[in-house]
Amino acid sequence: MSGPAWTVTPAERYELSAEHALAYVPPDGAFALYNDYAQRRSVLVPTPSPVRPEDVVATWRDQLVGPPPRRLAPQETVEGYGTFTFPYGPVSMGVPESGRFDVITYGERILELGPLGGYKSRHVLNALAGATIEDAALRIERLAGNVSASHVAAFLAAAESARGESVPRSELWVRALAQELQRVYNHVHVLARIAEAASQNVGSAQSHALAEEILRLQGRAFGHRWLFGALLPGGPARHLDPPDRKALDRELQRCAREFDALWELFLDSRTFIDRIQSTCPVDRASAVHWGGVGPTLRACGVRWDDRLRVPGPPYNDLFLALPEERDGDALARLLVRVQEVRASFLLIEQMLDRWPPGPGSPEPASSPVLPGRGLGRVEAPSGDLVYDVSVANGKLASVSARTPSQANWPLFALGMRNAVFTDFHFALESFGLLFAETDR
Amino acid sequence: MPSWIERSWTRGILTTRYPRTPASEAETPATARAPVPPQGAPIPPSAVASCPVEAISPRGVDQGRCIRCARCLTQGLRLDGAAESAVSARSELLLPAGGGTTRPTAPLASLGRSLHLFLVDVGSCNACNLEVVALANPFYDSQRLGLFFTNSPRHADVLLVVGVPTEPMVEPLRRAYEAMPGPKAVVAIGACPISGGAFRGNPGLRGSIDELLPVDVYVPGCPPTPIQILDAILRLRGAGRREG
Amino acid sequence: MDGWGVLLTLSVALFFGSAVVAAARPKLGYATSAVASALLLAASVEALVGGPIQGAAWSGPLGDPESLALNGLSAFFALAASLVWVATAVYSVTYDERRSPWLAVCFSLTLGAIALLVASSSLLLFLIGWETMTIASYGMILQATGRRGRVFSAAFVFLVFGEASTLFVILAVAGLRVGTGTFAEVPYVAAGGLSTLVFVAALLGFALKMGVAPFHMSEWLPIAHSSAPSNASAVLSSTLTLAGAYGLFRVLSLLGAPPLWWGAVTLGIGAVSVLLGALFAAVSEHTKGLPAYSTIENNGLILVALGIALLARAEGLETLYVFALFAAFFQALAHAVAKTALFLAAGWAEHATGTFDLTSIAGGVKDGDRGALLGTLSATLSLSAAPPLAGFVAEWMVLESLFQSYQFVPAWVQFLGLVAGAAVALGAGLIVIAMVKFLGFGLLWNPSAARPARRSRGLSVPIAAVGAVVLGLGVGAPWVLRFLAPAVSSFAGVPAIAPVGSLLSVPNGWSILSGSPFGILSPPMVPITIGIGACVAAGYYLLGRRPGPSVRRSPVWMAGSPPGRPGEVYTSFGYGTGLRLMMATILGTREIRSSAGAVSEAGLATPVPYSVDLEVLDVFKLFYDDLVRGGEAVAAALKGWVMTGHLGRYLAYILIVVLAVVIYVAAAT
Structure with missing residues (x-):
C-alpha cells in the first residue's frame, strides 16, 4: 500500500470531522476568520473542544497530496487466516470512473473497504495559478462535468468575493437555475444507477430516459448538455428570453410529472425497496464525526443545506422544502434525493415564474476572508462544496476546494464494513461519489 | 408489474431513428458542432488570440483541441461544423482556413457487425463517460445496432478511451488493450484523449492517447454527443454495414 | 488348491514378507508390496471371472477349518483395494524419504492385514486381520510429521475409535458364533433378538471404521489433524474404510431377510x-x-x-x-x-x-x-x-x-x-x-x-x-x-444380472438401465458424442483452410491492477466463506475479532487495526470432547478407590476373579 497512512489520532479526527462537517478550513490556518464558523459548529456539535489548526490543516492536506494511489478514507490492516485484499479497479465497468477499491475480505463479507484515488489526478487546481478567472472557469467546469454548474458557481462566488466584485442579480438566478437543473439530472441518474444495480430494467431505462431528457433541456436552454460555458460571460447561449422560459417551464413540468409517476412505480417494487433498505447504513454520530455532507448527512437526520445556511439571491426569495430522513441507509439517501428532485422542480418553477426583468441591481459579493481571498460555497448535488480562491493583480494566486465526495468517502468506507460484495454498487451509487472531484 | 408495462406503453417509442435518418435538432445542441473558419477568408488574428486552448491557428481550427467554449463566435467563426465529425486520422481533424471540409469518406472496414465495447476512463471529468453510458438509454438504444457494453476487456472488440491520459492510468490502459483479443479497435472520445483538452500542459499528464495506443477513430468534442460517439463506433463496421 | 489358490496365498504371504523386507530396505519393501498387490489383483480378477478360488487351508486353534479364499464378494473388495494399492505402493517408493523404516513396515502390515481379512474364509481369521489392520494403521499415523502432542492425540483418537469398532465387530462375530455354532461362514437365517443384535453390532462396528456420521471424527481427525503421510492417508481413507464396508456386506450376507x-x-x-x-x-x-x-x-x-x-x-x-x-x-x-x-x-x-x-x-x-x-x-x-x-x-x-x-x-x-x-x-x-x-x-x-x-x-x-x-x-x-x-x-x-440394456440406436449392452426400465444412461456415448463434435470442428478447421489460430498470451485481467501481487489473490478460504456464512447454524460459524490498536471511541465508528478469524466447528467434536471429559472424570474417580496402586489390592482382585470363575464353572457343570 503506497500513499500516506491515516495518521490522525481519534481526538484529532474529531476536530477534523467537525471542521469538515461544519466549515471549510482554509489551508493556511486562517479558519478562525470564517465569519459564522462558531455558530455553525454549535448547530451540530454540542460541546466544542479546542481546535489545533496545525493538525487539522496538515491532515486535510495529507488527503490531497502524495503519490497515487492514495487513500480517500481510513482503512485498517486486518489479519487472520484466509483474509486477503481484493483489488477492484482502477478500471471496472461497474464504476464508470477510474478509481480503485481495496476490499479486505475473507470471502463474501467485506471487512474493510478502502477507496483509493489519484488515478485520474489532472492537477487542475494547482495549474490554475496565474490564469485569468475566465480561463480558470473553463477548467473548473471540466473538473467534474456532471456537477459543473456547482463547481463554477462556487468558484465564481469565491473569485468575486476575493475581488470584491458585485454581480448582476440575473447572473445569480442563472447560476441557481443551472445548479437546480443539474441537481435534478444527478439525482435521477443516481436513481437510474441504483435501479440498474437492482436489475430493475424497466425502471432503470425509464430513469435513464428522464435523465437524458433533462440533459437535452439543458442543451436547449444553455447550448451545452453539461452546461459547460453556460455560467460564464460570453457562453455559447445567452440567457433565457420569456418564450424560452415558458417552453422550459412546460417541459420541466412534464418531466416532474414523469418523475412522480416513475417513483410511484418504484415504491410498488418491494424487492427494490428491500434491497436498498438497511444497505450501507451510516449513523448520525459517525456522519457528524467524519464530516459527511449533502444527502448523506440529511439522510442521517441532520438538516444541513447550504441553500438555507448561506441564503443569498435567489434562494432567499424562494420556498425550499428541505427533506430529511433518519435511517441513514441507502434507501434513506435515495428518499432524500427523490424529495430533493421534487423540491428542485418546485424551485425551478418559482424561478421561471418570478424571473428578474433585465440584469437587476448588482448584488455585492460576500466579504473576503482576507484581502484578496474569498470563499465560495454552494450546495452541490452531493453536498456542501467550498472553493477558496486567492487573487493577486487580477490573476489567480491559488485555488483550493473541499468537495462533497472528499467529505463523504470515509462514510462510504465505514458503511460498507460487514456488508457483502453485492451491496457494493447500491451503496456507492447512493452516496453519489465522484473520483473526479477528489482527483483534481 | 402490469403498471410498468402500462407505463412503458404510454411512454411510447423514444428511440432515435439514427443512423437511418440524420440526427434530430434535439440531439444536437449548439456545441455539438465545431467552430468553422469563415468561408473564403483568412482566420482573424483576434480569433486566434481568443482561443484558450490554442485550437485556432492561421492554418485552421484543430477540432482535436477545441473544447467548444464558443469564445471565437464573437470573432467571426460559427458553430457550424458537421454533426458527424469522427475521423480516422489525427490530421483530418483540422478544419483548414478558408473553409472546405476534411470529412474523409474511406470507412474502416476492420470489424464485423456486432461490437462489444469496453470503456476506460483515463482521467475524464465524467461528462464523456456519461455520454458513452447514455448510449444504452432508450433514446439511443445501442443494442438495437448490435453494440454491447462488456464488463471485461477480454470480451471487447472496441476500446473506448475517455479523459486526458494521466500518468497512473497509463499502465492500466495498456493492460486493458493488451487483454483484448484481436481484431480490436481504439476510439478516442473527446478533446482530452486526443490533445489533452482543457488540461493540456498540466503536470503529470500525457499529451495524447496517440503516444500510448494506435487510435482507429477520433471523436472530437467536449464532450461529443451520444450521436457523435455512435457515429464513430458505427464507422468501425465498414461500408454498407452502418445500418442496424 | 489350484494355481490361482497358490497365487492368492503367495500374495497374502508376500505382504507380510514385504513388511520384513521394509524393516531393512523401506523402498524395497514398498516395491514388494506393489508386487503383492499386483498378484492379489490378478487373483481377484480371476475370482470374478472364473469363479471362487481356494487358497491355503489349515486347521484353526478353535477347531474350525481356516483357509484363504476369494468368493465373488471378497474378490470384489480385494479387486478394489489391490487396484489402488499398486499405485499407492509405487508412489510410496518415491514419496517416503524418511530415514526410519517404520512407515514402510506399518504400510505393508496394513495392506497385508486387509488382504488377510478380505481373503479369510472364517470370521476368526477375519477378526485377526481386523485387529492387525487397526494396530498397523495406528502405527502409520504415528509416523506423521508435526507437533508430537498433536500427532499422539490424533493417533489416540484413531485408536480409540478403532478399538471401539473392534469391540462391536467382536460382539457381532460372537453373536454369529452363538447362532451358528461355528466361525465358518454359515448363513444365520433365524430372525429375532440375536439377529438384531448382530446387525446393530455390525452396523456400529463397521460404521465406526467407515467413518460415517456420527463417527466421522475417526475419519478426518487422524488424517487432517496429525498430517499423516499421504500414502498412509490414501490407504486409511480409500481402503481402510473399504474394509469397513466389506465387513458390513459380509455380515449382512450371512444374515437372513432384513426387517x-x-x-x-x-x-x-x-x-x-x-x-x-x-x-x-x-x-x-x-x-x-x-x-x-x-x-x-x-x-x-x-x-x-x-x-x-x-x-x-x-x-x-x-x-x-x-x-x-x-x-x-x-x-x-x-x-x-x-x-x-x-x-x-x-x-x-x-x-x-x-x-x-x-x-x-x-x-x-x-x-x-x-x-x-x-x-x-x-x-x-x-x-x-x-x-x-x-x-x-x-x-x-x-x-x-x-x-x-x-x-x-x-x-x-x-x-x-x-x-x-x-x-x-x-x-x-x-x-x-x-x-x-x-x-x-x-x-x-x-x-x-x-x-x-x-x-x-x-x-x-x-x-x-x-x-x-x-x-x-x-x-x-x-x-x-x-x-x-x-x-x-x-x-x-x-444370480444377479447386470442392469445393462439398449435403447434407441445405442448398441445393446452399452447402456445402464435402472428399474425395468426406469432411467437409462449410456456412459460410452458421452465421449463418443464429444469426439464426434471434436471431429466436426477439426474437420471444419482443416478443410476450411482457415488461418491458423494465433495464440497470444496476455496477463490476467484484474480490473487494471497489476495481477499477482502477493495478498491480492482470491483464496480457497474465500471461496468457501459463502457457505460458512449461509450454513452458520450447522457449521457453528463464528467470527473472532481481536483489536490490535487503540480502543475506539464509544458510539463512533473509528477504525482500529484488528485481526479476524472465521471458525467453523464440528458439533460432534464438541460431543466427543464432552464424552472424553466425562470419561476422564470417571477415571479419576475410579483411581481414588479401585486402582489405588497397592499390590495387595490387586492380588485381592485376582483372587476374586479366580473364585468367580471357579464358582461359575462349578455351577455350570
Whole structure:
C-alpha cells in the first residue's frame, strides 16, 4: 500500500470531522476568520473542544497530496487466516470512473473497504495559478462535468468575493437555475444507477430516459448538455428570453410529472425497496464525526443545506422544502434525493415564474476572508462544496476546494464494513461519489 | 408489474431513428458542432488570440483541441461544423482556413457487425463517460445496432478511451488493450484523449492517447454527443454495414 | 488348491514378507508390496471371472477349518483395494524419504492385514486381520510429521475409535458364533433378538471404521489433524474404510431377510453422512482434510445405496434390490480409486510446496507435472460427479435407486427416501464446491506465475494412472457392471444380472438401465458424442483452410491492477466463506475479532487495526470432547478407590476373579 497512512489520532479526527462537517478550513490556518464558523459548529456539535489548526490543516492536506494511489478514507490492516485484499479497479465497468477499491475480505463479507484515488489526478487546481478567472472557469467546469454548474458557481462566488466584485442579480438566478437543473439530472441518474444495480430494467431505462431528457433541456436552454460555458460571460447561449422560459417551464413540468409517476412505480417494487433498505447504513454520530455532507448527512437526520445556511439571491426569495430522513441507509439517501428532485422542480418553477426583468441591481459579493481571498460555497448535488480562491493583480494566486465526495468517502468506507460484495454498487451509487472531484 | 408495462406503453417509442435518418435538432445542441473558419477568408488574428486552448491557428481550427467554449463566435467563426465529425486520422481533424471540409469518406472496414465495447476512463471529468453510458438509454438504444457494453476487456472488440491520459492510468490502459483479443479497435472520445483538452500542459499528464495506443477513430468534442460517439463506433463496421 | 489358490496365498504371504523386507530396505519393501498387490489383483480378477478360488487351508486353534479364499464378494473388495494399492505402493517408493523404516513396515502390515481379512474364509481369521489392520494403521499415523502432542492425540483418537469398532465387530462375530455354532461362514437365517443384535453390532462396528456420521471424527481427525503421510492417508481413507464396508456386506450376507427398519437406519445414517461430509469438505482448508471429509460423503453414499437395497429386499422388490446393490458396489469402487488419486495428489503438492494448506498452495504446483494434474483433474471431476467419469455413474445409480423409493409401501419409508434423496442431492452439489477448491484454488489456479515446483515422475505417474482408471471405469461402466455381477450374486444369494440394456440406436449392452426400465444412461456415448463434435470442428478447421489460430498470451485481467501481487489473490478460504456464512447454524460459524490498536471511541465508528478469524466447528467434536471429559472424570474417580496402586489390592482382585470363575464353572457343570 503506497500513499500516506491515516495518521490522525481519534481526538484529532474529531476536530477534523467537525471542521469538515461544519466549515471549510482554509489551508493556511486562517479558519478562525470564517465569519459564522462558531455558530455553525454549535448547530451540530454540542460541546466544542479546542481546535489545533496545525493538525487539522496538515491532515486535510495529507488527503490531497502524495503519490497515487492514495487513500480517500481510513482503512485498517486486518489479519487472520484466509483474509486477503481484493483489488477492484482502477478500471471496472461497474464504476464508470477510474478509481480503485481495496476490499479486505475473507470471502463474501467485506471487512474493510478502502477507496483509493489519484488515478485520474489532472492537477487542475494547482495549474490554475496565474490564469485569468475566465480561463480558470473553463477548467473548473471540466473538473467534474456532471456537477459543473456547482463547481463554477462556487468558484465564481469565491473569485468575486476575493475581488470584491458585485454581480448582476440575473447572473445569480442563472447560476441557481443551472445548479437546480443539474441537481435534478444527478439525482435521477443516481436513481437510474441504483435501479440498474437492482436489475430493475424497466425502471432503470425509464430513469435513464428522464435523465437524458433533462440533459437535452439543458442543451436547449444553455447550448451545452453539461452546461459547460453556460455560467460564464460570453457562453455559447445567452440567457433565457420569456418564450424560452415558458417552453422550459412546460417541459420541466412534464418531466416532474414523469418523475412522480416513475417513483410511484418504484415504491410498488418491494424487492427494490428491500434491497436498498438497511444497505450501507451510516449513523448520525459517525456522519457528524467524519464530516459527511449533502444527502448523506440529511439522510442521517441532520438538516444541513447550504441553500438555507448561506441564503443569498435567489434562494432567499424562494420556498425550499428541505427533506430529511433518519435511517441513514441507502434507501434513506435515495428518499432524500427523490424529495430533493421534487423540491428542485418546485424551485425551478418559482424561478421561471418570478424571473428578474433585465440584469437587476448588482448584488455585492460576500466579504473576503482576507484581502484578496474569498470563499465560495454552494450546495452541490452531493453536498456542501467550498472553493477558496486567492487573487493577486487580477490573476489567480491559488485555488483550493473541499468537495462533497472528499467529505463523504470515509462514510462510504465505514458503511460498507460487514456488508457483502453485492451491496457494493447500491451503496456507492447512493452516496453519489465522484473520483473526479477528489482527483483534481 | 402490469403498471410498468402500462407505463412503458404510454411512454411510447423514444428511440432515435439514427443512423437511418440524420440526427434530430434535439440531439444536437449548439456545441455539438465545431467552430468553422469563415468561408473564403483568412482566420482573424483576434480569433486566434481568443482561443484558450490554442485550437485556432492561421492554418485552421484543430477540432482535436477545441473544447467548444464558443469564445471565437464573437470573432467571426460559427458553430457550424458537421454533426458527424469522427475521423480516422489525427490530421483530418483540422478544419483548414478558408473553409472546405476534411470529412474523409474511406470507412474502416476492420470489424464485423456486432461490437462489444469496453470503456476506460483515463482521467475524464465524467461528462464523456456519461455520454458513452447514455448510449444504452432508450433514446439511443445501442443494442438495437448490435453494440454491447462488456464488463471485461477480454470480451471487447472496441476500446473506448475517455479523459486526458494521466500518468497512473497509463499502465492500466495498456493492460486493458493488451487483454483484448484481436481484431480490436481504439476510439478516442473527446478533446482530452486526443490533445489533452482543457488540461493540456498540466503536470503529470500525457499529451495524447496517440503516444500510448494506435487510435482507429477520433471523436472530437467536449464532450461529443451520444450521436457523435455512435457515429464513430458505427464507422468501425465498414461500408454498407452502418445500418442496424 | 489350484494355481490361482497358490497365487492368492503367495500374495497374502508376500505382504507380510514385504513388511520384513521394509524393516531393512523401506523402498524395497514398498516395491514388494506393489508386487503383492499386483498378484492379489490378478487373483481377484480371476475370482470374478472364473469363479471362487481356494487358497491355503489349515486347521484353526478353535477347531474350525481356516483357509484363504476369494468368493465373488471378497474378490470384489480385494479387486478394489489391490487396484489402488499398486499405485499407492509405487508412489510410496518415491514419496517416503524418511530415514526410519517404520512407515514402510506399518504400510505393508496394513495392506497385508486387509488382504488377510478380505481373503479369510472364517470370521476368526477375519477378526485377526481386523485387529492387525487397526494396530498397523495406528502405527502409520504415528509416523506423521508435526507437533508430537498433536500427532499422539490424533493417533489416540484413531485408536480409540478403532478399538471401539473392534469391540462391536467382536460382539457381532460372537453373536454369529452363538447362532451358528461355528466361525465358518454359515448363513444365520433365524430372525429375532440375536439377529438384531448382530446387525446393530455390525452396523456400529463397521460404521465406526467407515467413518460415517456420527463417527466421522475417526475419519478426518487422524488424517487432517496429525498430517499423516499421504500414502498412509490414501490407504486409511480409500481402503481402510473399504474394509469397513466389506465387513458390513459380509455380515449382512450371512444374515437372513432384513426387517424394514434395518434398511431405514442404514439409509438414514448414509444420508446424514453425505450431507455432513460434503458440507465440511466444502469448508475445509486442508489438502487431506478435504478428501477425508469427502470420504465421509462417499461412504454415506454406499450406505444410502445399501439402505435402499435392504428396504427393497424387505419389500420384495427384486429389480430395485439388485440395482441398488450394483450402485453400492460401483460407488465403493469409484470412490476407492478416485480418492486414492486425491490423496496422492495432496502428497505430491506437499512434496512440491511443503504445505498441506490449500490457501498457501494457491496454485503453487500448476507448472508441475502435467500427468499429475490431469490425474487429479480426472479424480476431482469424478468425485464431483461429472460425466462420463466413474463417480458420475455411481452417483447417478444411487440417485436412480432413491428415485424409486416411491415403490415402497409404507408412507414413512417413502418419506424417508424423499428426505434422503434431498440430502444426497444437496451433498452432491456441495461436494462440487469442495472439489473446485481442491483443484481450482489449491492446485491449478493462480494468476501469478507459479513457484518452480519440484518435479517427480515417481509421484506423477501413479496419479496419472489412477486418473486414467477413473476415466476408464466411467466410460466402460456397462462392462464393469457385468464384471461385477458375480460379486452382487454372491452377496444377494441369487444370480444377479447386470442392469445393462439398449435403447434407441445405442448398441445393446452399452447402456445402464435402472428399474425395468426406469432411467437409462449410456456412459460410452458421452465421449463418443464429444469426439464426434471434436471431429466436426477439426474437420471444419482443416478443410476450411482457415488461418491458423494465433495464440497470444496476455496477463490476467484484474480490473487494471497489476495481477499477482502477493495478498491480492482470491483464496480457497474465500471461496468457501459463502457457505460458512449461509450454513452458520450447522457449521457453528463464528467470527473472532481481536483489536490490535487503540480502543475506539464509544458510539463512533473509528477504525482500529484488528485481526479476524472465521471458525467453523464440528458439533460432534464438541460431543466427543464432552464424552472424553466425562470419561476422564470417571477415571479419576475410579483411581481414588479401585486402582489405588497397592499390590495387595490387586492380588485381592485376582483372587476374586479366580473364585468367580471357579464358582461359575462349578455351577455350570
